[in-house]
Amino acid sequence: MKLNPKPGESGSSGSGKTQYIIPDFTVRNEDGHLLVTLNSRNTPELRLSAAYAETLRTYESTPQKEQQLKDAVQYIKQKVDGARWFIDSVKQRQNTLLNTMEAIVKCQREFFLEGEETYLRPMILKDIAETIGMDVSTISRVANSKYVETEFGIYPLKFFFTEGISTDEGEEVSNREIKKILEEAINKENKSKPLTDDALADLLKAKGYNIARRTVAKYREQMNIPVARMRKEL
DNA sequence: AGATTGCATCACTA
């Protein structure tokens, strides 16, 4: 069984096009080049009115005789400065978001190219936090509140974070892979002699994954699979 | 161990 990142969309009725989520980012694949854009549709386009900026420039360069005009120029100047500041703040925030997303894409490049869940690399909050120079708590909040749209569907950013384990050869593997193997093994097992966690651990070891029995149990529980004796059928 | 969350702080506004 694969996890569906769009719960509710599946089913025999055929995938309806109903969108419940407005993604915050879009990742496009421009012939091998992954492009991240921020969907700031909620924030209307922010820019200085060219007209005001222009007016300001002309009037600033021409000496004003009338006090009223001076006041007007002063007023516009003030507003333009305020606008600049505001736009900068928003940009700053957007930059933080973009940096986060770009760091994720960089780390999970393979996934964004192919859309295969098995291509996800081990990646934790700290990795991203360090690459963009923010705190893990900040990343945590972003990961839990933002979504990204890809050609393969819409995913919560949290989806891309997965703990890793290291094999004998020092190869880093996402624990999703381990779970996949466990799932297969359990599906194929002889139901009158279900595989115990111990047996599963051995099986993994044979494949080069050195995983403690206790860890197997942990993964099994995370996948909502009961212990061996509960799976026994006659 | 890694993720989440409450709280303090900072920068700035009204």
Next chain:
DNA sequence: TAGTGATGCAATCT
């Protein structure tokens, strides 16, 4: 000076 949003720190959860 009270209010606000982003952020980091540290306690707490899983």
